[in-house]
Amino acid sequence: MSPDARQRILDAAASLLAESGSEALSTRAVAAAANIQAPTLYRIFGDKQGLIEAVTAYGFERYLADKQAQAPTGDPVEDLRRGWDLHVEFALTHPDFYALMYGSVRPGHQPAVPREATGLLVAMLERVAHAGRLRVPVATAAQMTGAASVGVALALIARPEQERDPALSARVREAMLDAILTDPHPARDGAGPARDGADTPLAARALALDAALAGAPPADDAPPAGTPVDTSPDTSSGGAAAAGAAPAAGALTAAETALLRQWLRRLAEGPHDSTGNSRAVR
């Protein structure tokens, strides 16, 4: 009677969500639409949150599979731009999915899809760093661009369609790129302030070396399943560098490489960290 109940449930939930919004996504309605009973749903997904995470991940991956083929450009910065635009485009074309993924925040915990998307973002940024174009550490750039892009997407889908400023996303995107990249962009409106300080080459060089020490940039199609995403800013402390993954720096030991990379990131951060709260990097 039911060849693949899980898939039927996911399809039913996805169409129910796309058509009637997240408020209509009840377990009863999904079970009725998938023509199964409630206990089967709970046996497969555990509880409603498990269903939600599964259906959001399902929709997200289906969208990525459609669009990911266009990703690889030669320029990693351009890839980063396209990643931003893809993110916002997904939010606008599937607002209910996006609201469920990013727009339902519970203070303690982060669901699965944003973490997965952060992995893709980190992979993109590692390629950018490998090209010597990043002037902040990859983790910092990932946090900044991730937070800003989510904020833009939520702001866009929160207001009615005709009130949305279509240029908002690109403006914030370029502002963030200006903040994390080294080079001034070649061809945009010439009003760019061209404010690369004399310190940026040092930071860029440190980060480029750090990226090289981390190993080759991840391949285009392979999402870094194994690469640890060091969310904590000051961390790593050897976990990444020392444990597995010894990079090609044969001249240094693993412990030395770990300490070296730590220093490189401190170099890239600059002499002092902004803001009154100077407890950023101890």
Added chain:
Amino acid sequence: MSPDARQRILDAAASLLAESGSEALSTRAVAAAANIQAPTLYRIFGDKQGLIEAVTAYGFERYLADKQAQAPTGDPVEDLRRGWDLHVEFALTHPDFYALMYGSVRPGHQPAVPREATGLLVAMLERVAHAGRLRVPVATAAQMTGAASVGVALALIARPEQERDPALSARVREAMLDAILTDPHPARDGAGPARDGADTPLAARALALDAALAGAPPADDAPPAGTPVDTSPDTSSGGAAAAGAAPAAGALTAAETALLRQWLRRLAEGPHDSTGNSRAVR
């Protein structure tokens, strides 16, 4: 028996929300805590969404009343900075309130508190524009900074407390200010970009960084004391650069810098593979 039922309900709902999170905010629990019956609650607030908007507005205004006295500085840009920080600080000190205000997005409609907060933001930006410091329209700047600050606050709330990067907010804030403000920093002598190639091998990168470090005198052990404090972190650093002596590697001590440079030279002449640095990691 009930001098002011509305106020009692609001207080009960606020404490219930602050203590037990948004999931415990049921109309039944609020009614029981306020010692009233369900129909009274619905007569006053209409439905649960009305209660939520009222209680979030209540908490937000109470917070604003506490902090708003410190607002007026002479500099409107500094006021804008404080407004940003106030926003993020509110999100971090009252995460459940904030999650209810900004973190529960329904694709069509925007609740009351964000609209009210946007009004304050627009007022601040109008003063900035009046001072001639804005280079984009006020509405544009409001959308950009509003979206980015909400994204930052939600990103900070979403992850556990010890994983939060305390500098993230300031970094994104300054990036947005750089994007919407006219440049107050005097243009410096623009040393050439001195970019290194896209795929420089590891040795070249090590040497490039070593050369950059050679220009900087080894920093003394107290970096922040001597360096002039600049409010704008990323961009400027004009004080340090204008001091002549190059981008001080203030993040590292003299001994660390020495050992770092030693390692860099070992990296440069070490047995790195001739095939290029494409060593797969995972």
Added chain:
DNA sequence: GCGAGCCGTTAGCGACGCTAACACCAAGCT
């Protein structure tokens, strides 16, 4: 005095997330 409107209370409706308990059925073991 007296109808009119306001307010609190009781009781309950329909829907929700979730689960115990049982029926069935194919597969493996003695």
Added chain:
DNA sequence: AGCTTGGTGTTAGCGTCGCTAACGGCTCGC
């Protein structure tokens, strides 16, 4: 073959939720 075993489907129901109809007592203008 007989029996156990484990997975699957089904029924029925528990406790809670948001929300509301209906009633009774209250004050108040007339």
